[in-house]
Amino acid sequence: MTEAALALQEVTKDFPGVRALDAASLSVRPGEVHGLVGENGAGKSTIIKVLAGVYPPNGGRVEIFGRRIAPITPQGVHDAGIRFIHQELHLVPHFTVAESVFLGQEIGGRFGLDAAEMRRRTEAFLHDTLACDIAANALIRDLGTAERKLVQIARALIDDQARLVVFDEPTAPLASDEVSTLMTAIARLKARGITILYVSHYLSEITDICDRVTVFRNGRDVAVFDDVEQASGPKLIAAMVGRSLDNIFPDRSRSPAAPMLALDGLSGRGFADITLTLRAGEILGIAGLIGSGREELVETIYGLHRPAHGAMQLAGRPFRPRAPADAIARGVVLVPRDRRNDGLVLPMTVAENVTLATLEKVSRGGIISGGRTARQAETQIRALDIRPPDPGIVARLLSGGNQQKVVIGRWLARRADVFLLDEPTVGVDIGARSEIYALIDRLAGDGAGIVVSSSDPGELLGLCDRIAVMMRGRIVEVLDAPALDLDTLIAATTGARRLEAANG
Numbered sequence: 001m002t003e004a005a006l007a008l009q010e011v012t013k014d015f016p017g018v019r020a021l022d023a024a025s026l027s028v029r030p031g032e033v034h035g036l037v038g039e040n041g042a043g044k045s046t047i048i049k050v051l052a053g054v055y056p057p058n059g060g061r062v063e064i065f066g067r068r069i070a071p072i073t074p075q076g077v078h079d080a081g082i083r084f085i086h087q088e089l090h091l092v093p094h095f096t097v098a099e100s101v102f103l104g105q106e107i108g109g110r111f112g113l114d115a116a117e118m119r120r121r122t123e124a125f126l127h128d129t130l131a132c133d134i135a136a137n138a139l140i141r142d143l144g145t146a147e148r149k150l151v152q153i154a155r156a157l158i159d160d161q162a163r164l165v166v167f168d169e170p171t172a173p174l175a176s177d178e179v180s181t182l183m184t185a186i187a188r189l190k191a192r193g194i195t196i197l198y199v200s201h202y203l204s205e206i207t208d209i210c211d212r213v214t215v216f217r218n219g220r221d222v223a224v225f226d227d228v229e230q231a232s233g234p235k236l237i238a239a240m241v242g243r244s245l246d247n248i249f250p251d252r253s254r255s256p257a258a259p260m261l262a263l264d265g266l267s268g269r270g271f272a273d274i275t276l277t278l279r280a281g282e283i284l285g286i287a288g289l290i291g292s293g294r295e296e297l298v299e300t301i302y303g304l305h306r307p308a309h310g311a312m313q314l315a316g317r318p319f320r321p322r323a324p325a326d327a328i329a330r331g332v333v334l335v336p337r338d339r340r341n342d343g344l345v346l347p348m349t350v351a352e353n354v355t356l357a358t359l360e361k362v363s364r365g366g367i368i369s370g371g372r373t374a375r376q377a378e379t380q381i382r383a384l385d386i387r388p389p390d391p392g393i394v395a396r397l398l399s400g401g402n403q404q405k406v407v408i409g410r411w412l413a414r415r416a417d418v419f420l421l422d423e424p425t426v427g428v429d430i431g432a433r434s435e436i437y438a439l440i441d442r443l444a445g446d447g448a449g450i451v452v453s454s455s456d457p458g459e460l461l462g463l464c465d466r467i468a469v470m471m472r473g474r475i476v477e478v479l480d481a482p483a484l485d486l487d488t489l490i491a492a493t494t495g496a497r498r499l500e501a502a503n504g
Contacts, residue, residue, distance in 0.1 A: 003066045005030040005164050005195040006051075006082075011060030013046050015397060018388060020046040022219040023060070028164070030065075033186065033196040035206040035228070038216035038240055039431045041387065041399030044199050047216075048168055052084055053077050065163065081163030083156040087172045089148050093141035097134055098122040101154045125154050129192065130185040145290065146178035150185060157189075164195040171202060172426055178290075183209060201428065203236055215239040241431040248434040249462035250441040252482065256282035256465060260449035261301070261319070261332070261418055266310035270296030271473040274310070278418065278449040283440060285464035285481065286453040287493045293473035294453045295337075298420050301451075302334040303327040314418070328357065331417035335407050337426055343407040344395045351377035351391035353406050357414045380409035385435065401432025408439065418449045425459065437463055457489045469493055 006028040013021040021043045028034040038044050049055045051062065053074040062069045064080040091100050098119045107114045107121075119136035126132050130150050140148060149170060156162065167186070171179050186209060190196060200206055206213055207228050215223040215236065223239040256279035266274040271293035278284045288294040299305055301312070303321030312319040314330055321327040324334070336342040344353055354377045355362050362372040377391035384405040386398075395406060404424065411419065421440065425433045440463065444450050454460050460467050464481045469492045477492055 003030070004028060004063065005032075005065055006197065007061075007063040008047060008051065009061040009063070011047060011050055011062070012058045013043075013050060013055055014058050018393075018397060020219055021050070021057070021060075024216065024219060025221050026214055027224075028195060028197055029212070030195055031190070031193055032211040033190055033198055033209050035210035035213035036197060036199045036216065037201070037203065037206055037213060037236060039399070039401070041218075041402065042216040042240070043219040044216055045168070046219075048084070048166060048199065051077065051082065051166070081161055083162045083165045085149075085153055085156055085165060085167045085170055087169040089145075089152055091140045091148055091151060093139070095140050096137050097126075097140065097143070097151055098136040100140055100151050101125075101136075101158050103155065105159060121158065122154065125158055126150065129157070129188055130154065131188055132181070132185070144178065145174055146181045149174065149182055153185060157194075162194060164197065165189060166197045166199070168199045169201065170198075171200065171205060179205070201430065203430065206236070217242060237430055248430065248437060250438050252465065254281050254283070254441070254444050254465065256280065257447070259313075260315060261451075262313040263301075264311045264313075266297075266300070266307050266312060268296065268300045268307040268309075269305050271300075271470070274475055276468055276475065276478070278451060280417075280447050280449055281444050282466070283444050283450040283452060283464045285460040285467040286451060286470060287457065287460055287467050287489060288455075288470035289493055290455070291472075292470040292493075294470045295422065297470070298334070298422050298451065298453050301327070302332065302420055328414070328416075331415075332420065333357075333411040333414070333416040333418070334420045335404070335411070335422065335424060337423035339400070339403050339407050340396075344403055346396035347394060349392050349394055350381070350386065350398070350406055353395050354380050354391075354409045354413060357410050361413075376413055377409075380406075380413055383412065384409050384439065399432070401428040401436070404428060404432070404436060405439075408436075412443075416448065419443060419451070421450065421452045423454055423456075424452060425454075425456070457486055457493065461486060461489060471495060 004027045008026045010023040010025055011021050012023055024043055024047055026047060036044055046055060050057050050072065053072045062072055064082060069076055069080060101122045102118045107117050122136040126134050130153060132150055134147055170182055174182065186196060198210055210228050213225045213228055214221055217240060258280055259277050260280045261278040263274050263276045274297060286294045296305065300307055303324045303326050314332065319330060340346060351373045355373050359368065362369055362376055374391050381389050381391060386402050386405050395403060425436055428436065440450055452460065452464060461481055461484055467479050467481050467489065468475050469477045469479065479492065
């Protein structure tokens with residue numbers, strides 16, 4: 001039997017009040033691309049951090065290419081040839097590509113750093129190993145997201161000592177059209193004999209590039225599919241969530257009513273001449289590639305930016321938020337794409353985060369009541385099925401899907417009228433997505449107006465009533481979602497649909 005490149009055997013990890021790993025095991029064969037999937041909170045991130053030496057395990061055994069690693073330290077794992085490509089880029093914007101690749105492992109010369117040699121090696125590695133041509137003297141801030149991800153990979157592998165590379169949600173920050181660039185790079189690494197552990201919520205990626213896949217659920221390994229071609233989406237989902245999800249999107253049974261939010265010729269940073277209406281009870285999608293202006297439009301509606309021209313109305317009255325506080329006071333709220341940095345105070349508890357927007361309801365005489373805070377939080381925990389159901393747990397210990405529910409729960413407690421959802425399920429597993437979609441549908445059914453800005457065309461098609469397509473800062477089409485298919489929406493967002501129409 002071939003010796004495993006990586007073997008984690010019955011690993012256990014406990015946090016206060018939470019058993020994150022419960023005798024979990026994972027085995028990766030040399031030279032394969034091995035997928036690791038599971039719901040948020042299943043233990044994927046925890047076992048990766050145990051492997052990286054970030055979290056010391058409470059029990060279990062870790063072997064790398066047949067050699068036991070104990071204790072597990074970041075340096076020991078690095079010396080064994082393990083490299084990690086994390087979801088976050090962690091690059092310095094004003095550094096050059098070469099400076100970023102060789103940060104902490106610079107090449108010295110007779111008179112100091114050998115900048116020319118670092119540039120030469122950087123460009124050679126990017127071209128030969130990752131099949132891309134990026135100038136070594138380009139600044140990180142001038143690169144696209146996919147190019148930055150390739151620089152991150154080059155930084156991890158430039159010393160040519162990597163034997164196994166762990167990709168942890170690598171496509172989460174990428175637009176759909178950028179994913180193929182990363183997939184090409186991974187295929188090139190596999191061709192060089194490098195073993196890859198690939199962690200992702202996107203099951204289509206798992207079935208496209210992986211040789212085998214392990215499924216985690218509730219801190220345990222519950223299934224291993226040795227033939228990914230036979231591991232259909234429903235089989236993987238059933239293993240992940242312990243039940244089948246026949247349709248992750250709710251049935252459209254809404255009846256949108258009167259206009260709730262109206263934009264008339266709105267122009268601002270990154271967009272121009274936007275005329276659009278959101279009705280009460282409607283889920284309105286905004287589609288567009290990176291740079292299309294959809295993110296800036298949502299932030300302007302929320303009051304993060306001031307519009308240069310045009311007007312907005314909310315429930316028939318002028319709406320001119322000078323800051324988010326003005327928008328919130330009028331019932332317009334934002335669930336941001338970066339929930340960890342922009343949506344939550346991670347050291348605070350669930351109860352404290354849920355009540356941040358309604359402190360007046362949980363205070364008496366200017367003093368916050370612990371009892372009222374806990375009761376309000378418990379109401380949202382029950383309504384949204386936040387797990388674990390503990391208002392006292394610190395937010396940073398929750399899974400991504402449950403963190404997103406906490407942010408939404410904050411605005412439910414305030415009874416908002418318009419929800420602006422920017423990439424509402426990015427980094428969220430399939431089971432939690434289904435729950436969040438049901439919640440969004442329920443909010444619309446109760447009469448709220450919902451704007452969903454998303455780079456996932458499947459999400460927009462399954463969830464929305466209409467979809468406004470943005471390109472280069474302008475709305476080019478507003479389409480009826482139930483009448484669309486995936487190819488048509490992708491063609492619209494990339495400009496291919498307009499090109500076809502122009503050519504007759």
